[in-house]
Structure formats: structure tokens, C-alpha cells
Amino acid sequence: MRALRISSIIFGVLVVLAIVGDRVALWIAEGEVASRARDTLGLASEPSVSVKGFPFLTQVAGGHLDRVDLGLDAYAAQVDGQTLTVSDLSVELEGVELTDGYTGAVAERADGGGLVSYEELTRAYGELLAVSGNGFGVEFGYAEGGRLLLTLQASMMGQSLDVGEVTGDIVLENGTLTLEVDEEEIPDTGGPEVQQAIRDQLDQEHTISGLPDGLTLDSVQPTQEGLALTVTGSNMTIG
Structure with a gap:
């Protein structure tokens, strides 16, 4: 009976050591992946990394x-060349095959997302408008029903004019x-010239670029x- 207890203790110790070894190896690997992901995906800093699944060494x-x-x-992404900060960018890599003697890796699929605050969107859009110099401005917010609330401004003869608020949608295509807003919603404050400036600006196409390499x-x-x-x-390639 005593021998059985000793064997059980030894077995338990070995299991604990195996788990500890697996976790240590995982910790080291996550640090290595973070370093390689920073270089390969063109990141400014190392991302947080979490390798899922247990045991790690078996994988x-x-x-x-x-x-x-x-x-x-x-x-830091870009919209038409202007910096646009994406907060809490997270990416799930699935089906990661280790390559080149475990020095590289290729993910079969990647899915993720992030958030651009309305303050950041307003700031970046404002910088784009400053380049165009057309005296038009917009502040972004949220409207019920999953739409955008646009507070419009215009500058005429050196005077700032609050045009009004409209709801609209943001459309991603190609x-x-x-x-996109209904033209009927655009206030007539400021006269036809202001209305036309608003229409011209809203019709502009913008491109978000500079996402980590391999993501669209x-x-x-x-x-x-x-x-x-x-x-997605x-x-x-992440290593």
C-alpha cells in the first residue's frame, strides 16, 4: 500500500512538472510570436499573444x-494618408501551420476587429477637410438604429456657421x-452654396489603409x- 502511495505521489509530481514545462514553453513561444508578428506584420510595437489549446507542446x-x-x-492606420487610430485591435489566427523548422508560421485564416472612436474619426476627417480648404466641417456621433449622426458646420466670410444635424450611413464598397445621407435631410441653412459644398464633400470616397500586412x-x-x-x-505569414 505504501509503495502504491509513493507511486501515486511520483506520478502526480511528474504530471505537475509536465504541466509546468508546457506552460513555460508556451510563455517563451508567445514572446517569440509577439516579436515575429511585430516584424512580419509591420507593427509599431509587439502585440499581446495568446496561444490557445492544451497541451501546447503536443501542438x-x-x-x-x-x-x-x-x-x-x-x-495607427491611415484614411487617405491621414493617421487614424484604431483602438483595441484584436485578430484571431486559426489553423496556424509552423514552417521553416518552427521559425515561421502561416495562418490559414484571420478574423478580427477594432474600434475608431467618434472623436478620432472627427479629428481625422477634420484634417482631410483642412487639406481641401473648402470651409466645410463635420462632427461624428451615433444615431439610433445603427446610423451615423453628422453635425455639419460651414465657414462663410470668416464666420463659423452651424448648419445642422443629419443622419447617414457609411458604405464600404470595393x-x-x-x-450617404438623404439629400432632403441636408438643411438649407447658409443657402444653396453651402448645401452644394456639403453634397460635394459627402460624395467623396475615402480609403482606410495601413492595416497590418495580410489584413483587409x-x-x-x-x-x-x-x-x-x-x-479578415x-x-x-506571421513569422
Whole structure:
């Protein structure tokens, strides 16, 4: 009986050591993946990394990781060349095959998303408008029903004019974004010239670029917190 107890204790210790070894290996690997992801995906800083599945060493031995999650508190993309900060950018990599003697990896599929606050969207859009110099301005917010609330301004003869508020939608098509509002909703404050300037500006197409290499913008959706972005990718090299 005593021998059985000793054997059980020894077995328990070995199991604990195996688990500890697996977790240590996982911790080291996550740090390595973070470093490689920063370089390969063109990130300014290392992302947080979480390798899912247990045991980790068994996955490595098979040369395949079920899922790897990457996360960044903030990521600097661009809209028509102007910086646009995407908050809480997270990407789930699925079907990650280890390559080149475990020094590289390719993810079969990537899905993720982030958030652009309305304050950030207003700031970036304002910089675009400043370049055009047409005296038009807009402040973004949320409207019920998953739409955008646009507070319009215009400048005439050096005077700032609050044109009014309209609701609209943001449309993603062929990689470009367009603001769409019903022309009937555009206030007539300021006269025909102001109305035409608003129409001309809203008709402009804009492109969000500079996302991590291998990811493309899949959808945009106004939420109460900001503009939610979803991104997708396939056969992404992350190491």
C-alpha cells in the first residue's frame, strides 16, 4: 500500500512538472510570436499573444496550432494618408501551420476587429477637410438604429456657421468608404452654396489603409462606442 502511495505521489509530481514545462514553453513561444508578428506584420510595437489549446507542446510536435490571438491597444492606420487610430485591435489566427523548422508560421485564416472612436474619426476627417480648404466641417456621433449622426458646420466670410444635424450611413464598397445621407435631410441653412459644398464633400470616397500586412477591411458599423471595423485575411505569414 505504501509503495502504491509513493507511486501515486511520483506520478502526480511528474504530471505537475509536465504541466509546468508546457506552460513555460508556451510563455517563451508567445514572446517569440509577439516579436515575429511585430516584424512580419509591420507593427509599431509587439502585440499581446495568446496561444490557445492544451497541451501546447503536443501542438508544436504536430507542427500545427489551433488558434493564436493577437491584440493591440492602439494601431495607427491611415484614411487617405491621414493617421487614424484604431483602438483595441484584436485578430484571431486559426489553423496556424509552423514552417521553416518552427521559425515561421502561416495562418490559414484571420478574423478580427477594432474600434475608431467618434472623436478620432472627427479629428481625422477634420484634417482631410483642412487639406481641401473648402470651409466645410463635420462632427461624428451615433444615431439610433445603427446610423451615423453628422453635425455639419460651414465657414462663410470668416464666420463659423452651424448648419445642422443629419443622419447617414457609411458604405464600404470595393475598399472605399462613402458617407450617404438623404439629400432632403441636408438643411438649407447658409443657402444653396453651402448645401452644394456639403453634397460635394459627402460624395467623396475615402480609403482606410495601413492595416497590418495580410489584413483587409471587411465591414464598418456605427455603434454607440464608435465605428466598429472588422478585418479578415487568409494565408497570413506571421513569422
